[in-house]
Amino acid sequence: MIDFKHTPPGLLVSAPSSGTGKTTVMLGLLRALSEDGLAVQPYKSGPDYIDPAFHRAACGRSSFNLDTWAMGPKLLGEVAAKSQGADICIAEGSMGLYDGVATAGQSGFGSSAEAAMRMGWPVVLVVDVSGQAQSAAAAALGFRMYNPDVPFAGVILNRVASPRHERLASLGMEKAGLTVLGVLPRRGDLTLPERHLGLIQAVEHPDLEAAIVGYAEFLRAHVDLDAIRAAAASKPQGPPSAAAAPHLPKPPAQRIALAQDAAFSFAYPHVVEGWRAAGAEIMPFSPLGDEAPDERADLVWLPGGYPELHAGRIASAERFRAGLLKHAQTRPVHGECGGYMALGAALIDKEGKSHRMAGLLGLVTSYEKRKLHLGYRRVSLTAGMPGFDAGARLFGHEFHYSTILEQPDAPLAEVTDADGNPVVETGSRRGKTTGTFFHLITAEEASA
Incomplete structure (x- = not known):
């Protein structure tokens, strides 16, 4: 039986587009919060076969996909129930925050934004501010206001070039009314290796543990983890409070x-x-x-x-x-x-x-x-x-x-x-x- 009243609070890490550094932020958060003694339940919004293995390596718990296009309320509820026993849920979005299927007059069906609304998890938007300063706030505000129903925690500024760049970008966010949860200096050594389907697999990374440790140290130095934890919430919309039978896929053989x-x-x-x-x-x-x-x-x-x-x-x-x-x-x-x-x-x-x-x-x-x-x-x-x-x-x-x-x-x-x-x-x-x-x-x- 699934009881959503006991679903732990959570956040969804997303971005305006792919390639902005959200996976680095995700892995760093998972490890840093785990090091702080929290049981962290990871999730991946949308279809992905690679990221969940990285998530597990970062926090020690199996990561599951939450797919609001393919999964109905009962299966979403069953997958969400895998968070029982955790202190906090951290989900990683796919592509850009609002990217999804456009069908039946509905844009963004199956998007990370829809998953955030369904689970009541505020969005942490990772914003690549390279090549801009205050203008980044205008773009971030657009993401905040595109759908006011999407819960929003704040932004993490990524690839900041200098203290002056940080000051200008942060002032823009302040003017837009957006909370800055962290500022990550530009570092070229914090990227994960990729190939034609995206990231290489976790089992292929030459030194994954050292990489994750580095991400956690980087985030601990430049992100307000207390503010991140305080922003987490959970007010599920849609999944039932209980289900009488399991809805995970049944085995095709014994x-x-x-x-x-x-x-x-x-x-x-x-x-x-x-x-x-x-x-x-x-x-x-x-x-x-x-x-x-x-x-x-x-x-x-x-x-x-x-x-x-x-x-x-x-x-x-x-x-x-x-x-x-x-x-x-x-x-x-x-x-x-x-x-x-x-x-x-x-x-x-x-x-x-x-x-x-x-x-x-x-x-x-x-x-x-x-x-x-x-x-x-x-x-x-x-x-x-x-x-x-x-x-x-x-x-x-x-x-x-x-x-x-x-x-x-x-x-x-x-x-x-x-x-x-x-x-x-x-x-x-x-x-x-x-x-x-x-x-x-x-x-x-x-x-x-």
Whole structure:
């Protein structure tokens, strides 16, 4: 049973756009508040497969996505209930504060602002003031006033060049009536490494612990942590005060062999948590380590990741391939995005070299000529996949740069974007193997 009366207070760290430093601020806050003895529950607003692992490394608690486009009130409530036992919630926004789906006359549907309103978490706006001074206040005030219903805590000024720059920018914020919660001097060494889908994965960072310690020290020196804690609030709008039954995704099998390594790690935390909470046994294995899935598994699930960066190693992982093929003879296999690519016949890397994949599907994908595929997906299954029967309606998200060259197998689903436009990446099926380019978020019934 979920009781929102006991949801701890929280804040949402957002920004006018991507690239302003909000992830650095987020990780620094998580670690600094944890060092101060608080149990901090992290969240990520919107679809993201990478940031939650960084959050967990910073504060020691699993981070979950809050997605107001894909998740209905009951599932949002279930995810919010993961904060029980915490002293404070800190959520990281996606893109800009108001960026979201524009549908049915509603702009910003699924945005970080909507998540802040739904949870009653005041926004801490990270403002990059480089190249401007008082003008930054005009922009920040616009974000504050664009929707007066969005709770607002104040701003953190980032990339401040000098004491004079700080004074001018702070005076502008004062004139606009905006509380300055911190001033971060410009430092080029506080960026996280990135690649084509955003940040590198937490498991790939050469010295993540040292980086997070540095972020925490930086914020402790330049941000008013007491003011941050005092600004936290929680007045949820929408989710019910209680739910009679769990609404996290149900497990598609009892024993699930889940690929987990640098090539396959993009699984939504709330999905895996739902499986565990319902009693499923998760059996992690590493294709890059040439590990076969556990022979006792009822299902093999390959999540997304970066197979295009490790195609040679995947192609040469004979124990993994043999174990996967043996499993698929009698039991289901499913792949999402990168996992889907690995189940195909071949993957062409950025140099144009073709690598043999598992061959359970006829799919051939290419990363040689990058093309962005990004957005929410509405799905109607035309055939069953693990955990769902034909006809099930699902919500998901797609984010990759690979292109399908061949897809000879039967389609798995009818897929559209958030606006209802058809999407050609329909997924495919052959025998007991299925795959999709979309990452499953939830089923339609969980959003009712």
